[in-house]
Amino acid sequence: MARYTGPKTRIARKFGEPIFGADKVLSKKNYPPGQHGVNKRRKSSEYGVQLREKQKAKYTYGVLEKQFHNLFNKAARKKGITGEILLQLLESRLDNVVYRLGIAPTRAAARQLVLHRHITVNGAVVNIASYEVKPGDVVGVRERSKSLEVIADALAGFNHSKYPWLEWDESLKAGKLLHVPTREDIPENIKEQLIVELYSK
Numbered sequence: 565m566a567r568y569t570g571p572k573t574r575i576a577r578k579f580g581e582p583i584f585g586a587d588k589v590l591s592k593k594n595y596p597p598g599q600h601g602v603n604k605r606r607k608s609s610e611y612g613v614q615l616r617e618k619q620k621a622k623y624t625y626g627v628l629e630k631q632f633h634n635l636f637n638k639a640a641r642k643k644g645i646t647g648e649i650l651l652q653l654l655e656s657r658l659d660n661v662v663y664r665l666g667i668a669p670t671r672a673a674a675r676q677l678v679l680h681r682h683i684t685v686n687g688a689v690v691n692i693a694s695y696e697v698k699p700g701d702v703v704g705v706r707e708r709s710k711s712l713e714v715i716a717d718a719l720a721g722f723n724h725s726k727y728p729w730l731e732w733d734e735s736l737k738a739g740k741l742l743h744v745p746t747r748e749d750i751p752e753n754i755k756e757q758l759i760v761e762l763y764s765k
Contacts, residue, residue, distance in 0.1 A: 614762035621754050625654045626671050631694065636763050647756030648747045655745050658685065658695040661703050664730055665739040666722030667715055682709035684738075697741050704738025 608616065622632050639649040654660065659675040662683055668674035675693045677683055683690060684704050685697065697703060705715055715737075724732035729745040732738075747756075 614758045617758040647760045659693040
């Protein structure tokens, strides 16, 4: 299954944000990577700004170009604000829901848990990271995986009231998607309108 496997700190420094989670290097070197990173003051073109925003969204959610383009086309066909629908589709991915529920510390770790068949949706094992979770679906940890150290560590002290569109049941180690999140609920620093403008050219 395709995914980005390159240097993550370099990408985080490029955008100046910890898009892959907490990063010690980023806090020390909060300037772009490369020989001229510290002194880089070049003004980006309109296209460059839009492309950068799309790249940031792709890396944040761990989606490659073709998948991202397909999601955009799907969002464009739906009624409503295309940029907001695009983010809602990204938030509804199974790996992202697992991450938001606190079952995994990062989206990459959540993806691995899904691929290794540790996650269930409505009681059935699902090992497709891009699976679209619908409102009312219950995402949980497989019975024999509940004792996994990585899951226990991630859930320890996690604030489950952080995301109002999700409901967590500690006894079942499962969470329910109550509704699709609104744009105000999604904490990611992404200017989705720039992505829409980029694809509309």
